[in-house]
Amino acid sequence: MTATANDASTFEAPGLDWRRQIRFSAIGALSCAFIALAGMPVGLDRRSIVYPVLSLGYLSLFWVPFVLASLAGSQVVLEGMGERERDTRDLAAGALVGLGSALGLVGLMILVKNFNLRDPLVNWSPQLLELLSFNRSTTLGMLLWVVLGTTLGLLGGAMHVVPAMVRAKILTVVLSVLIVSVLQTFLTDLLEGFRLEVFTDFIYYKRGGLEILGALLVAVLAIAIPLLVAGRIKGLRARVQKMPPDERSRVNLVLLGVGAALLLVLPFFLGKIANELLANVGLFVLLALGLNIVVGLAGILDLGYVAFFAVGGYTTAVLTSPNSPGFSPELPWPVALIVVVVLTGLVGLFIGAPVIRMRGDYLAIVTLGFGEIIRLLFLSDWLSGWFGGAQGITNIPGVDVGIGTVKGTDPRSVFLLVLVFCGIAIYVSWRLEHSRLGRAWMAIREDEDVAEAMGVNTTSTKLMAFVVGAVLASFSGAIFSAKVGSIFPTSFIMLVSIIILVVVIVGGMGNIAGVIVGAVVLIGVLGGPKQPGLLQELGQFKLLIYGALLVWMMLKRPEGLVPNVRRSRELHQEEFLQDAWLKGEIDEEDPS
Amino acid sequence: MNMLQILDLSVTFGGLHALRNLDFHVEEGEIVSVIGPNGAGKTTFFNMISGMVTPTSGEILFEGESLLNLDPSQVTERGIARTFQNVRLFANMTILENVMVAQHCRTHQKVFGALLQTKAFKSEEIAIREYGEEVLSFFGSRLIGYRLNQPASVLSYANRRRLEIARAMATRPRLLLLDEPVAGMNPRESAELTALIGRLRSEWGFTIVIIEHDMSVVRDVSDRVVVLDHGETIAQGSYDSVANDPKVVEAYLGRQVQDKNADEETSS
Numbered sequence: 010m011t012a013t014a015n016d017a018s019t020f021e022a023p024g025l026d027w028r029r030q031i032r033f034s035a036i037g038a039l040s041c042a043f044i045a046l047a048g049m050p051v052g053l054d055r056r057s058i059v060y061p062v063l064s065l066g067y068l069s070l071f072w073v074p075f076v077l078a079s080l081a082g083s084q085v086v087l088e089g090m091g092e093r094e095r096d097t098r099d100l101a102a103g104a105l106v107g108l109g110s111a112l113g114l115v116g117l118m119i120l121v122k123n124f125n126l127r128d129p130l131v132n133w134s135p136q137l138l139e140l141l142s143f144n145r146s147t148t149l150g151m152l153l154w155v156v157l158g159t160t161l162g163l164l165g166g167a168m169h170v171v172p173a174m175v176r177a178k179i180l181t182v183v184l185s186v187l188i189v190s191v192l193q194t195f196l197t198d199l200l201e202g203f204r205l206e207v208f209t210d211f212i213y214y215k216r217g218g219l220e221i222l223g224a225l226l227v228a229v230l231a232i233a234i235p236l237l238v239a240g241r242i243k244g245l246r247a248r249v250q251k252m253p254p255d256e257r258s259r260v261n262l263v264l265l266g267v268g269a270a271l272l273l274v275l276p277f278f279l280g281k282i283a284n285e286l287l288a289n290v291g292l293f294v295l296l297a298l299g300l301n302i303v304v305g306l307a308g309i310l311d312l313g314y315v316a317f318f319a320v321g322g323y324t325t326a327v328l329t330s331p332n333s334p335g336f337s338p339e340l341p342w343p344v345a346l347i348v349v350v351v352l353t354g355l356v357g358l359f360i361g362a363p364v365i366r367m368r369g370d371y372l373a374i375v376t377l378g379f380g381e382i383i384r385l386l387f388l389s390d391w392l393s394g395w396f397g398g399a400q401g402i403t404n405i406p407g408v409d410v411g412i413g414t415v416k417g418t419d420p421r422s423v424f425l426l427v428l429v430f431c432g433i434a435i436y437v438s439w440r441l442e443h444s445r446l447g448r449a450w451m452a453i454r455e456d457e458d459v460a461e462a463m464g465v466n467t468t469s470t471k472l473m474a475f476v477v478g479a480v481l482a483s484f485s486g487a488i489f490s491a492k493v494g495s496i497f498p499t500s501f502i503m504l505v506s507i508i509i510l511v512v513v514i515v516g517g518m519g520n521i522a523g524v525i526v527g528a529v530v531l532i533g534v535l536g537g538p539k540q541p542g543l544l545q546e547l548g549q550f551k552l553l554i555y556g557a558l559l560v561w562m563m564l565k566r567p568e569g570l571v572p573n574v575r576r577s578r579e580l581h582q583e584e585f586l587q588d589a590w591l592k593g594e595i596d597e598e599d600p601s
Numbered sequence: 602m603n604m605l606q607i608l609d610l611s612v613t614f615g616g617l618h619a620l621r622n623l624d625f626h627v628e629e630g631e632i633v634s635v636i637g638p639n640g641a642g643k644t645t646f647f648n649m650i651s652g653m654v655t656p657t658s659g660e661i662l663f664e665g666e667s668l669l670n671l672d673p674s675q676v677t678e679r680g681i682a683r684t685f686q687n688v689r690l691f692a693n694m695t696i697l698e699n700v701m702v703a704q705h706c707r708t709h710q711k712v713f714g715a716l717l718q719t720k721a722f723k724s725e726e727i728a729i730r731e732y733g734e735e736v737l738s739f740f741g742s743r744l745i746g747y748r749l750n751q752p753a754s755v756l757s758y759a760n761r762r763r764l765e766i767a768r769a770m771a772t773r774p775r776l777l778l779l780d781e782p783v784a785g786m787n788p789r790e791s792a793e794l795t796a797l798i799g800r801l802r803s804e805w806g807f808t809i810v811i812i813e814h815d816m817s818v819v820r821d822v823s824d825r826v827v828v829l830d831h832g833e834t835i836a837q838g839s840y841d842s843v844a845n846d847p848k849v850v851e852a853y854l855g856r857q858v859q860d861k862n863a864d865e866e867t868s869s
């Protein structure tokens with residue numbers, strides 16, 4: 010009031026918008042009821058996050074009041090507008106949203122208790138009621154929800170009231186506990202490799218989840234470790250920033266090399282499960298990198314990308330398996346790979362040529378169709394003399410690399426092989442992005458007509474993106490074939506295309522690091538279309554989560570988890586330069 | 602010989618005759634202005650030359666060869682570059698990348714060069730970059746230095762217009778088509794750009810066709826003025842002869858004079 014009232018250009022910050030809070034309460038209530046009826050609380054109750062106080066099932070509900078309350082409290086601050094002072098009204102607003110969400114569940118409990126709608130709603134069950142009542146009486150359960158929801162909402166609202174430092178700490182603790190708990194299989198496996206089972210034995214409950222003491226330990230570490238090392242890391246960063254550009258790039262190169270070396274020795278410390286998981290993740294990283302060239306760089310929305318994965322897989326199977334029904338040359342895998350690459354590239358041309366002249370929606374739908382056509386061809390009786398129809402092709406040998414054979418029973422070797430090919434894919438993406446071709450792709454993505462008018466032959470350039478993407482997918486297919494040892498049309502359903510696309514979008518389109526992070530997080534935690542992730546229990550809810558995540562990302566963060574690094578650096582540079590300019594360090598004669 | 606020769610050309614959109622039986626020519630080294638009221642068909646005229654719109658009938662010859670049935674990229678390769686009235690930069694690409702990508706049709710390296718980092722690839726990259734910077738430095742310090750690696754979207758409006766011209770220059774054209782290059786600029790900036798347009802011919806050797814509403818720019822740069830109205834050429838010649846042509850006064854300047862009179866009346 011005092012400071013801003015003097016300044017005519019600043020308008021007063023709007024007060025708390027209660028209508029917004031009510032709207033969020035309603036959203037919370039509906040979300041809770043929806044999640045409950047989708048069966049998540051019951052289905053996920055077996056997996057503990059912190060044993061025995063918090064299971065994944067309850068977590069699937071608890072986050073709603075908290076997150077919605079804090080979202081409802083966030084406000085857009087426009088230029089020239091003062092920020093509203095935060096006070097106890099924010100707490101009340103948070104509590105209101107929390108309460109509203111809880112009331113959704115209370116309402117649901119009353120309905121479940123008194124009516125039977127099990128017929129259309131399969132999860133409308135006594136178990137749901139029991140779980141929602143915390144195994145007590147229904148009334149007590151309702152009361153508990155009211156209290157819990159309000160408290161969680163209050164905490165969510167409090168996130169805006171407490172200082173930023175405290176908020177950051179709370180978030181770190183909550184996220185660390187969640188992440189460590191989710192990583193159980195992986196960490197157990199990893200620490201076993203280092204003979205440090207004591208640690209994991211201490212923090213984890215055998216049948217999934219952290220022990221309470223373990224959770225406390227993780228929380229303490231999550232606060233302590235940053236305090237101990239943050240200063241030092243900052244110092245190092247600052248030193249690297251000050252270096253001249255070529256020296257800095259050398260440091261980056263060394264770091265990259267060390268990272269790569271670590272990744273290469275990592276599999277030797279991991280057990281079967283973790284290696285298997287990472288091998289699956291790697292196959293999807295390969296696919297996502299390939300699709301990233303098509304969608305992220307060239308801006309061609311290809312919904313049938315799985316076709317190239319399938320062609321790569323099937324070609325490998327036909328060329329290497331003694332059981333291939335038609336033609337069976339039983340080539341060694343590396344030789345077969347050459348044929349696979351050439352053939353998939355040709356298929357890329359063949360599919361690309363007719364669709365490439367279309368744009369936007371039409372292109373998306375036609376590629377979707379081609380993806381299905383390819384799968385149906387492999388499934389068809391007509392070609393079953395070659396590809397075995399629904400029986401597929403079995404007995405695909407592993408990859409003979411001299412010192413041993415890479416195959417599914419030895420996930421470590423598969424992971425190593427996948428790593429090598431991921432390395433190749435990263436190199437290809439990186440080099441092409443910074444080449445004449447990469448620039449042409451980006452121009453087409455930005456504005457196809459203008460790119461064409463600036464002399465870019467859009468047809469052949471887009472075809473090239475299709476072909477490069479296809480070749481990267483064929484790597485993945487070839488490894489997949491050798492890893493699984495048999496191949497069936499059901500491995501190449503449309504869902505695969507969709508999931509790879511979600512990985513690319515969520516990770517950050519057009520950004521190599523983003524795509525890798527996206528694949529590691531999504532495939533690693535949730536799992537692929539058929540492959541389990543760290544949270545195997547999520548199985549049936551995987552698609553729901555993928556969908557929700559996609560919608561949320563498109564709405565709130567279309568640039569992806571890891572936005573284009575190059576661009577954000579430039580934007581920061583802009584600020585930096587503006588500061589310099591204001592201080593008169595850069596002379597600028599441009600009045601515009 | 603005429604560099605660009607357009608013969609009896611028509612463009613229709615549905616029932617609308619955007620261009621009607623147009624004859625037009627540009628000689629090498631000329632700067633020709635195309636003027637006309639809004640909707641006269643000026644931008645369509647550029648779209649048609651650059652291959653983005655297919656004419657319904659007629660012929661376009663550039664250096665004696667027909668441009669009909671060529672893709673826009675092939676037209677650019679022949680040596681015709683253009684800018685867009687409603688600035689259409691590659692906004693998420695850097696300023697340098699904008700002029701680098703425009704050299705696409707003058708360069709050759711493909712996938713393998715980039716993957717193997719061949720000598721030819723590297724030297725071509727350096728050449729592309731250097732030529733890009735050379736083109737950008739034509740506009741003084743505005744588009745170079747720290748700005749090179751900023752996305753085009755951070756530029757001011759006037760600088761975006763300059764980058765549009767730089768991008769067209771980077772395609773190494775012989776004929777440059779500028780669609781309202783000073784629109785939205787303040788008088789100082791537009792005077793400066795007028796001078797630059799003169800230098801585009803004298804230093805870079807471009808032949809230039811320019812669409813412009815700003816009459817002072819038209820007067821200062823053009824050797825010849827062509828007036829379009831409803832898709833037809835209603836007059837052409839020197840600025841003075843065109844400005845005094847009664848048809849033009851009626852179709853175009855006349856309205857401005859009337860407006861001015863109206864303004865004076867209200868103000869007095």
Ligand SMILES: Nc1ncnc2c1ncn2[C@@H]1O[C@H](COP(=O)(O)OP(=O)(O)OP(=O)(O)O)[C@@H](O)[C@H]1O
Nearest residue numbers: 614617619637638639640641642643644645646686
């Ligand atoms: N792609 C198109 N489809 C249909 N009609 C079009 C198309 N492009 C232009 N037109 C029409 O053709 C006529 C000429 O348009 P054009 O853009 O060439 O005018 P202009 O002389 O450039 O006008 P301005 O001075 O406003 O830029 C207009 O009536 C316009 O609506």
Ligand SMILES: [Mg+2]
Nearest residue numbers: 643644645686
């Ligand atoms: Mg126009």
